[in-house]
Amino acid sequence: MRAMVYRGAYKIRVEEKDIPPIEHPNDAIVRVTLAAICGSDLHLYHGMMPDTRIGMTFGHEFIGVVEKVGSSVQNLKPGDRVMVPFNVFCGSCYFCARGLYSNCHNVNPNATAVGGIYGYSHTCGGYDGGQSEFVRVPFADVGPSLIPEWMDDEDAVLLTDALATGYFGAQLGDIVEGDVVVVFGAGPVGLFAAKSAWLMGAGRVIVIDHLEYRLEKARTFAHAETYNFAEYDDIVVHMKRITDHLGTDVAIDAVGAEADGNFLQHVAAAKLKLQGGSPVALNWAIDSVRKGGTVSVIGAYGPIFSAVKFGDALNKGLTLRMNQCPVKRQWPRLFEHVRNGHLKPSDIVTHRFPLEDIAEAYYIFSAKLDGCIKPLIVPNAA
Amino acid sequence: MAYTAEKPPLTESSDDLRARIPGWGVDLDPADRPSVPRERFDPALSGAHWDFPERQPEKWPRxxxxxxxxxxxVFGxxxxxxxxSGMMRKYAYKRFSEGRAAHWLILIAADRVDALGSHLRSFLTSRPDNPITETGLLSEFSHRGMSSRVGKKRADLVHQPLDAIIVGVPWVLAGRVAYGGVKGVVKVVGRSRRR
Structure with a gap:
């Protein structure tokens, strides 16, 4: 089969690999029909995530058709169209039994702090991902869901991570009616977080980024008030000014490890790998939210220390909430929102690439060229 | 404002927002939010039909x-x-917990060693690494590289040139070493012929 393969920081190519075998009785092998590149894939692509091995196939956002199932699989059969959450999870451990699917303890031998994620380094379990023609899907009775007949493929693939994570991020903010919410980052997850904040009754939604084309999307897609931080000497002071010096009730970090806005922080994290992530957006969130407010973190960070302004969070009495999204838990409600038109995730898709052009897709997404917000990957066997 | 008791008024009422924004407030009730409360004990919900999963065969010491x-x-x-790089990784896992910086720093160093070794090995194959095709660099020309940057207030423009250095320097150094090696061989061959 053809699959994307990591060749070192900033370098990938498509190679011929063996079709993955069934390794466990509850495995399924899925033929991928549509995949996406996530902003967090760029952390791998840039060599930031420890234990990212040469030869690994990335991709944790994908949908497909079941090709083969293991002997204990009861809920799926070959030919089923399925969407697969980015989390690999067992459904039965202490954490899964409580709905914390992203914190599963039975799928990642390499680390106890994080669950399993498809195509996301050995730190997240060493599973090959879905930017390929076929992928192994463990716990087929637990993770995947049949794609509803009425759902578009592009909506389905965005439900496997980006939409679910943005929606989850808004929930972590504990938004109440009339809250002022600021979202740092107008990438796919930030756009969905902003849109979801309205569903939860926000009274004002502000989005901060430095890419004008993404801010334009935040205005049209997410109905948000937007500011380009590159136009302000100090975006935190501006946030105070526009909130009558109170600060926002909720701040959502939808940027994560490669945040811009502070050259030294960015270079230390993204270029020199000296910290787990550049916490610029997180620090702005801590500084912009009001005392007693809530900071929701859904941007991805690596496991190494980061220079976070923890003292300010303490002194302001903030609630810091964060997690990788337990995707499948979000789906029943999100299916309703997509079906009744409250959310149309595929509206943010800007580019579609064949698998063979995936090196260009990563470059364009990474360098933010051509108005790229969300690139999809179409495997040859689709 | 922050200096008096009342919250600053919003410019739009909830009714205005409900009229303007599709779906405004449909999840206002926390009971409609799927991750509220954070933990809900329901072991039957996931569909798992095991208390503890059957073990996947371990084909090499994982x-x-x-x-x-x-x-x-189950594991990848x-x-x-x-x-x-494999020896370094095994040492990092065997010796240091996730709580130790050494664990992660050794793994990151192993990633670099792995990359270097793989690049060198690729030159012994029919498909050596190609920094042009594998970086996707040519999309600078096909996908508006210049116009995506010029005249835009983008904070990333100050550090994007560093990417070229990160990718390019190892190739320049490798070229320099290869040039030195070839030069040395030519010199040795020349000397032996003169004798």
Missing amino acids: ERSIEHKFLTP TSCPPRGV
Whole structure:
């Protein structure tokens, strides 16, 4: 089969690999029909995530058709169209039994702090991902869901991570009616977080980024008030000014490890790998939210220390909430929102690439060229 | 404002927002939010029909965090550790917990060693690494590289040139070493002919 393969920081190519075998009785092998590149894939692509091995196939956002199932699989059969959450999870451990699917303890031998994620380094379990023609899907009775007949493929693939994570991020903010919410980052997850904040009754939604084309999307897609931080000497002071010096009730970090806005922080994290992530957006969130407010973190960070302004969070009495999204838990409600038109995730898709052009897709997404917000990957066997 | 008791008024009422924004407030009630409360004990919900999963066969000694009691029943099988980088990875897992910086720093160093070794090995194959095609650099010309940057207030423009250095310097150094090697061989051959 053809699959994307990591060749070192900033370098990938498509190679011929063996079709993955069934390794466990509850495995399924899925033929991928549509995949996406996530902003967090760029952390791998840039060599930031420890234990990212040469030869690994990335991709944790994908949908497909079941090709083969293991002997204990009861809920799926070959030919089923399925969407697969980015989390690999067992459904039965202490954490899964409580709905914390992203914190599963039975799928990642390499680390106890994080669950399993498809195509996301050995730190997240060493599973090959879905930017390929076929992928192994463990716990087929637990993770995947049949794609509803009425759902578009592009909506389905965005439900496997980006939409679910943005929606989850808004929930972590504990938004109440009339809250002022600021979202740092107008990438796919930030756009969905902003849109979801309205569903939860926000009274004002502000989005901060430095890419004008993404801010334009935040205005049209997410109905948000937007500011380009590159136009302000100090975006935190501006946030105070526009909130009558109170600060926002909720701040959502939808940027994560490669945040811009502070050259030294960015270079230390993204270029020199000296910290787990550049916490610029997180620090702005801590500084912009009001005392007693809530900071929701859904941007991805690596496991190494980061220079976070923890003292300010303490002194302001903030609630810091964060997690990788337990995707499948979000789906029943999100299916309703997509079906009744409250959310149309595929509206943010800007580019579609064949698998063979995936090196260009990563470059364009990474360098933010051509108005790229969300690139999809179409495997040859689709 | 912050200096008096009342919250600053919003410019739009809830009714205005409900009229303007599709779906405004449909999840206002926390009971409609799927991750509220954070933990909901319901072991039957996931569809798992096991208390503890059957164990996946371990085909090679699988490295694992020493914070785990045992190898997890299911695990990824991509890219088994190999060579010097593999030895470094196994040491990081065996010796240091996830709480130790050394664990992660050794793994990151192993990633660089793995990359270097793989690049060198690729030159012994029919498909050597190609920094042009594997970086996707040519999309600078096909996807508006210049107009995506010029005249835009983008904060990333100050550090994007560093990407070229990160990718390019190892190739320049490798070229320099190769040039030195070839030069040395030519010199030795020349000397032996003169004799």
